[in-house]
Amino acid sequence: MAEKRKFARKYxxxxxxxxEYIDYKDAKILRHSLSERYKIMPRRLTGNCKxxxxxxxxxxxxxxxxxxxxxxxxxxxxxxVPFEQLQQ
Amino acid sequence: MxxxxxxxxxxxxxxxxxxxxxxSFLKEILEKNGAVIAATLEMGTRKLAYQIDKFExxxxxxxxxxxxxxxxxxxERLIRITEEFIRFMTVKFENQKELDSGTNKLKKSLKKVMxxxxxxLKKLSKSNKKxxxxxx
Numbered sequence: 545m546a547e548k549r550k551f552a553r554k555y556x557x558x559x560x561x562x563x564e565y566i567d568y569k570d571a572k573i574l575r576h577s578l579s580e581r582y583k584i585m586p587r588r589l590t591g592n593c594k595x596x597x598x599x600x601x602x603x604x605x606x607x608x609x610x611x612x613x614x615x616x617x618x619x620x621x622x623x624x625v626p627f628e629q630l631q632q
Numbered sequence: 633m634x635x636x637x638x639x640x641x642x643x644x645x646x647x648x649x650x651x652x653x654x655x656s657f658l659k660e661i662l663e664k665n666g667a668v669i670a671a672t673l674e675m676g677t678r679k680l681a682y683q684i685d686k687f688e689x690x691x692x693x694x695x696x697x698x699x700x701x702x703x704x705x706x707x708e709r710l711i712r713i714t715e716e717f718i719r720f721m722t723v724k725f726e727n728q729k730e731l732d733s734g735t736n737k738l739k740k741s742l743k744k745v746m747x748x749x750x751x752x753l754k755k756l757s758k759s760n761k762k763x764x765x766x767x768x
Contacts, residue, residue, distance in 0.1 A: 568723075569639065569675070569694070610639055610721045611690065614681035 554591030558600070566599045568606035571613050578604065581617045633698045634724060638662075640711065641690040641719035644677050654716050655693060661710050662695065665703035671696045684718045 557576060558566070566573060577585050577592060577600045584604055587597045607613045642654060655672075662669060675692035684690065699707075704722055711717045 568721075569692075606721060606723065608681075610641065610719055611680040611682055611684055 556591060556593040556596055558596035559593055563596065563599075566596075566603040568603040568610070569612060571607060574600065574604055574607060574613065578613070582614050633668075633700055635698050636667075636696075636704065637723045637725065638695045638697070638707070639721045639723075640693050640695075640717050641680075641684070642693060643716050643718055644687060644689040644691055646691075646716060650716075651691060654714070657714075658695070658711070658717075661707055662697060662699070662703070665699065665706050667697045667699035667703055667707075669695055669697040687718060690718060 563573075568574070577590055577597075579585050584601060587594070590597075592600060604613065608615050640658065642651060646654065659669060659672075673694040673696070675694065677689050677691045680688060680690050708720070708722065711720050
């Protein structure tokens with residue numbers, strides 16, 4: 545139930561902020577649509593609209609290719625401060 | 633002529649002069665192929681999300697330019713040959729809306745701030761509640 549309530553009020557936050565284009569270089573904007581393990585979150589959990597979800601997907605894939613955000617979180621190599629660069 | 637954005641990740645081991653030399657080399661290539669550079673953005677050296685060629689850090693530089701479509705293939709070929717560029721990404725701006733948000737920096741930064749605020753509002757209010765609860 546607690547899990548459900550977390551995503552209860554669903555609306556597209558990118559629509560609210562009137563985003564026309566999502567820049568892949570900015571990890572902070574993408575963070576909202578990524579899970580703890582940096583997987584792309586489904587629309588049913590984030591509440592993103594279809595249009596913005598597609599923009600987010602593209603931006604995330606570009607960000608991964610340019611090492612702005614990781615492809616996977618490695619359980620083998622656990623670092624002390626894993627997301628240091630993203631918290632700036 | 634189309635609008636493009638080219639991001640390159642340069643090796644972190646270069647000195648300042650070497651880096652500038654590499655960047656002017658890239659600019660030369662772009663201009664030789666008929667590109668008109670509108671702006672360059674140096675994002676500085678930052679930690680990579682994962683290792684690339686055993687490097688933990690990389691210097692990010694972004695070029696905004698207009699160029700004929702044929703130029704991109706040639707520029708990318710030359711970037712691939714040059715060892716100092718460890719990663720690159722060319723993005724084509726499809727329409728005016730994307731272009732506006734891509735190149736108009738002031739507008740963009742304003743929007744960014746707004747978005748950050750909106751996205752973090754919930755978290756902030758939550759953490760505030762926690763803070764208020766702590767003394768009890």
